[in-house]
Amino acid sequence: MxxxxxxxxxxxxxxxxxxxxxxxxxxxxxxxxxxxxxxxxxxxxxxxxxxxxxxxxxxxxxxxxxxxxxxxxxxxxxxxxxxxxxxxxxxxxxxxxxxxxxxxxxxxxxxxxxxxxxxxxxxxxxxxxxxxxxxxxxxxxxxxxxxxxxxxxxxxxxxxxFAECHCPNCQQAFREFLRERHRTVERLNRAWGNAFWAQTYRRFDDVLTPRPHKPTWTNPAQHLDYFRFLxxxxxxxxxxxxxxxxxxxxxxxxxxxxxxxxxxxxxxxxxxxxxxxxxxxxxxxxxxxxxxxxxxxxxxxxxxxxxxxxxxxxxxxxxxxxxxxxxxxxxxxxxxxxxxxxxxxxxxxxxxxxxxxxxxxxxxxxxxxxxxxxxxxxxxxxxxxxxxxxxxxxxxxGTSVHVEMAVAQCDQEVFDAHSILNLGLAGPGQVAERIHGAAFEAGYAVGCIHPADDLRGVKCYVIPHWALFHPDWVEPLRAYAAAGGVLVVGARTATHDWNNNHIAEPSPGVLRELCGVAVAEYGRQNRPDRRTLELELDGQRVATEGWYETLEPAAGTDVLARWTSRHLAGQPAIVCRSEGAGKVLYVGAYFGEALIARLLPLWARLSGLQPLWPGVPSGVSVVRRDKPGAQYWFFINGTDGERRIEKVPAGTELLTGAHAGADWILPPHEVAIVKT
The missing domain is CATH 3.20.20.80 (Glycosidases)
Structure with missing residues (x-):
């Protein structure tokens, strides 16, 4: 393969x-x-x-x-x-x-x-x-x-x-897929936890495609396998x-x-x-x-x-x-x-x-x-x-896009597992877009990278609430942090096994040692306007939304933020431990817009992250594509107004052929590409 x-x-x-x-x-x-x-x-x-x-x-x-x-x-x-x-x-x-x-x-x-x-x-x-x-x-x-x-x-x-189909062809093919995946019906029963609600199967031919609310909630392990089947x-x-x-x-x-x-x-x-x-x-x-x-x-x-x-x-x-x-x-x-x-x-x-x-x-x-x-x-x-x-x-x-900060993305099984049992929470893709958007607005060279992919050169990497988490990803992430990267793990990550069942050990499961923390209590914030929860980070309070966790840090793990509200007051909310030359942070809260705005400067400070081209005006994005011997700087005005960039990189502006290196005026929706 x-x-x-x-x-x-x-x-x-x-x-x-x-x-x-x-x-x-x-x-x-x-x-x-x-x-x-x-x-x-x-x-x-x-x-x-x-x-x-x-x-x-x-x-x-x-x-x-x-x-x-x-x-x-x-x-x-x-x-x-x-x-x-x-x-x-x-x-x-x-x-x-x-x-x-x-x-x-x-x-x-x-x-x-x-x-x-x-x-x-x-x-x-x-x-x-x-x-x-x-x-x-x-x-x-x-x-x-x-x-x-x-x-x-x-x-x-x-x-x-639409994606789903429940025709007779799919019933037969689903069983073929399950035989290929689980080999025996006994293994399927264990993987799906079929002891619950008397769902045990005696043969593969008895299994049907899951249909939500017909009559009620489906088995989350079975449903994830159905999405894998699609x-x-x-x-x-x-x-x-x-x-x-x-x-x-x-x-x-x-x-x-x-x-x-x-x-x-x-x-x-x-x-x-x-x-x-x-x-x-x-x-x-x-x-x-x-x-x-x-x-x-x-x-x-x-x-x-x-x-x-x-x-x-x-x-x-x-x-x-x-x-x-x-x-x-x-x-x-x-x-x-x-x-x-x-x-x-x-x-x-x-x-x-x-x-x-x-x-x-x-x-x-x-x-x-x-x-x-x-x-x-x-x-x-x-x-x-x-x-x-x-x-x-x-x-x-022959060029590739330069990335210095990344959010975890691009795993359909993770997204599907959340969609089946989402608890009313924003999905990992939606949360990734929030984090990506904040980094984009700050001018960072941000991208989306899978945990098993190449993280070289990435200064800060954020995993936003991946409940489904594969054990094979842990060692590459450990190596990434040990080499100097800053790894940020969001609440609820690694709480489910690869079958979409909840783990038996304390969260965050396979990441517990790397993060240096165990989750003591968790809860849904259904009405944060009525029962507001705040944490204090760098002397400033920020309200959270969606989900909270209280944390028990291991020896050698530092507390960066504590809860200040209600029965959580004084308990750890965000922790950090050193791993080689890098850092691993665990955030015991859901990444809402307010919390991301507070955390982004911290991540930048710990990782040494800087805007790709400092000083560009609001509404101008900067992207760089690289290949050996050349860099291509894209300056893109995404606004309806003129923008002035002070001192673009020295080189040739490819769309006009002009020499670049001094100030550059970008009319509305205009683009400049500087080769250096």
């Missing part, structure tokens, strides 16, 4: 791909003829096609018609535009589901899904898997030697709208396709787009691919002042799974469906959001979509061109970006 992916890994591209998802099946002949030269003028060198065109590619079972896409690929190729094709399995044709309704997914109420949208078929259906292999094999063999087809996207946004099933479904594509043409680049829940993107799913794809829509955050930090977190989270990535769908206009419609990006925002993606790890980028569709469920998912096909300011902005990427994009390949 290949090594675990690293957040430092560059994408394996030999050029920077820039373009858009393109749907020629939506347009008339005149529009299709006019599109390639207009794309080329905007610097487009790649498109993504065919992910929802199965009905066109195989209009009746067994009859494949590729002529339409042959013409489209050739037409684009004449203008220097390459194609990433997609396996079209996210939207099966009606003839398939009409003939085989047993391939349809089923919700928790036992209602089959139906044709008329997308993602209606079950990945565990052996019949659907066979149809998937057939269409992928036919497409791969047809396009195998085509010089303009450079790679593939698998399916489209696995588990995007990842296992999607990974198996994708592997069918990847295996065919690799066999037909090993040179093709293969990726998937999305990064939705219940999929282990650090495991076999990602190892099957050359690179992960992240669909980036910052305007889902309705607050324009928050968007730069929320976009930064999403991108850093994407990079944390397996390194630099491709953005197969980057927002290029407002998006809307049903009851929502995003803001229209103001002048400069589309380009600024694209450069932000690149700064934080995108090694190729496609803007969704080329032209806004006039029919179907995505009429108001606006693209580079509007419904009337008139090139306006969004097109001109994309054209400017395309020209810049022609000059700069290739030079950024």
């Amino acid at each position: 290949p090594a675990l992916p690293s957040h430092r890994r560059p994408a394996p591209f030999d050029r920077f791909w820039f373009g858009a998802p393109y749907y020629p099946e939506h347009w008339n002949a005149a529009e299709r003829e006019a599109d390639p030269p207009l794309m080329a003028a905007a610097g487009v060198n790649a498109v993504r096609m065919a992910e929802f065109a199965w009905d066109l590619l195989e209009p009746v079972e067994g009859r494949y018609e590729f002529g339409f896409f042959d013409e489209a690929i050739e037409r684009l190729g004449r203008h220097g535009i390459s194609t990433f094709l997609c396996t079209p399995t996210a939207a099966p044709p009606r003839w398939l589901t009409a003939e085989h309704p047993e391939t349809l997914r089923m919700n928790a109420d036992g209602v089959p899904l139906q044709h008329g949208s997308r993602q209606q078929c079950c990945h565990q259906s052996e019949l659907f898997r066979e149809y998937s292999r057939r269409i992928v094999r036919a497409m791969a063999e047809h396009f195998a030697g085509h010089p303009h087809v450079v790679g593939w996207q698998t399916d489209n946004e696995f588990l995007c709208h 990842s296992w099933g999607v990974t198996r479904f994708q592997h069918d396709q990847v295996e065919i594509l690799r066999r037909v043409n090993p040179k093709w680049t293969i990726f998937h787009n999305g990064l939705f829940g219940h999929i282990d993107y650090r495991g076999a799913f990602a190892r099957d691919l050359d690179v992960l794809g992240y669909d980036n829509y910052p305007f889902f955050d309705p607050d324009p002042e928050r968007r730069p930090r929320s976009q930064a977190f999403g991108l850093d989270r994407a990079r944390g799974w397996s390194g630099n990535f491709i953005v197969p769908e980057q927002q290029s206009g407002p998006g809307g469906q049903g009851s929502y419609f995003h803001d229209q990006p103001e002048p400069g925002e589309v380009r600024r959001m694209a450069w932000t993606s690149i700064a934080r790890g995108a090694d190729s980028l496609l803007l969704f979509r080329w032209r806004t569709c006039r029919f179907g469920a995505e009429i108001y998912w606006c693209g580079i061109l509007d419904h009337d096909n008139v090139p306006r300011r969004r097109y001109e902005e994309v054209k400017r970006l395309g020209g810049e990427l022609k000059r700069v994009g290739g030079e950024l390949l």
Whole structure:
């Protein structure tokens, strides 16, 4: 098995791909003829096609018609535009589901899904898997030697709208997964704690998929295995396709787009691919002042799974469906959001979509061109970006994003375990975003890194309330601290074993020795406004929220903060112990905004953390990408106003070619990239 992916890994591209998802099946002949030269003028060198065109590619079972896409690929190729094709399995044709309704997914109420949208078929259906292999094999063999087809996207946004399925196919596949995982039903009974509520099974064939509140609470160990099963099933479904594509043409680049829940993107799913794809829509955050930090977190989270990535769908206009419609990006925002993606790890980028569709469920998912096909300011902005990427994009390949502070992220099992038994508390991903956002606003070089990944060069590393915690992560964290890092562990961490059962020993379980502490009492803060709890840190009091713990420090562990309220008064709340050249802190409270604001200066002081480029004005973010012999400093103005940066690094500003080193003016949403 290949090594675990690293957040430092560059994408394996030999050029920077820039373009858009393109749907020629939506347009008339005149529009299709006019599109390639207009794309080329905007610097487009790649498109993504065919992910929802199965009905066109195989209009009746067994009859494949590729002529339409042959013409489209050739037409684009004449203008220097390459194609990433997609396996079209996210939207099966009606003839398939009409003939085989047993391939349809089923919700928790036992209602089959139906044709008329997308993602209606079950990945565990052996019949659907066979149809998937057939269409992928036919497409791969047809396009195998085509010089303009450079790679593939698998399916489209696995588990995007919903994840669960309870159809007969899933019942059978779930049992197959459990046999593979537990080997015997006795081991399954022990792992799930089936002595509770008379849940003991005599054989695997008696096990059903868990359905919440039918009739009441599910077994948290069983439910976590069900979520693991969803990842296992999607990974198996994708592997069918990847295996065919690799066999037909090993040179093709293969990726998937999305990064939705219940999929282990650090495991076999990602190892099957050359690179992960992240669909980036910052305007889902309705607050324009928050968007730069929320976009930064999403991108850093994407990079944390397996390194630099491709953005197969980057927002290029407002998006809307049903009851929502995003803001229209103001002048400069589309380009600024694209450069932000690149700064934080995108090694190729496609803007969704080329032209806004006039029919179907995505009429108001606006693209580079509007419904009337008139090139306006969004097109001109994309054209400017395309020209810049022609000059700069290739030079950024082979670089990695510099990180000095990181929050633990990118473990789907940890997130799923919390979601099953969350106690009304914010999830570890939500809390990580709070911490990341505070560090982002402070100007630190912040990122998201898994505990088993490479922590070299990271001065401060925060684990926010990971109840599920694997013992194998302890020694790498010990080595990280011993080498001089500051490790911060949040309350409730390591309180569950890998089956999602509560541990028998005092918390924080496998981390107790490293943290030098045991939890004596814990509790939920359901109404902190009525029963306020405060702790005192560096002579200042701060109110906590969500969760509290009283701590019993071991010998050699220092108390940094004590509770000051109610029956907790005087008891330790935050402790610190030395580990080699570094420090390990345990925080016996939930990371709310107020507490994070108090703790961040402490973490910086203990770790020597400084802003990446001190003195930049509010609203300007700084990111650095490195490779041997060169550093690339990105200064990004995420505000509606002009910002002046005093003395940027000495070097060449790549977008203008100007010498940098003195003060620099950034207009609203403007970007500067200085090479040193």
